[in-house]
Amino acid sequence: MKSFEPYYVAIFTSKRTGEDEEGYGLMDEKMFGLVEDQAGFMGAESFSNSEGKNVTIVKFRTKEEMIDWRNNPAHREAQTKGREIWYEFYNVKICHVEREYEFIK
């Protein structure tokens, strides 16, 4: 049995303003491309719901590598534009994954 190595997730919940959707789409694509080259990146998945909220769950090996991604200059620029234009609100939870289990039929 593979032993479990704890890691980190950022849970990014957001609601968009609906402004400049094209610019948002381009930025979103660029960020998903960039984060894949970030040291410690382990994967990301996005979801949405009927209230117009979105959640992206981003996995990193360590908290330090997650902070490096937060401080990436292109990501910083996207964060600033996000507050100015794209997001009505967002919430970020920095989480230590202590345990994980899975069922596959």
Add this chain to the structure above:
Amino acid sequence: MKSFEPYYVAIFTSKRTGEDEEGYGLMDEKMFGLVEDQAGFMGAESFSNSEGKNVTIVKFRTKEEMIDWRNNPAHREAQTKGREIWYEFYNVKICHVEREYEFIK
């Protein structure tokens, strides 16, 4: 400024088989009703994506209270039926929320 008190989230990612959707809907409603009465429960939100995956993020004040919910007999029964009927797969991450920040326009 309110100081941040760490808490726990369970990230429950799943994909359904598509079998017995009515039974699933009734169970889902029942579970959302039950968990609200569980000590330490702080809220839950569900999302889905275009790959047919769902994620529910459930917040609890402590890990012990989260384990109490996992062991709730009606919830246990739903878990068993979930493996037998409703879920093609699921993944549960037990996470300690160390930090949280928010932006509201």
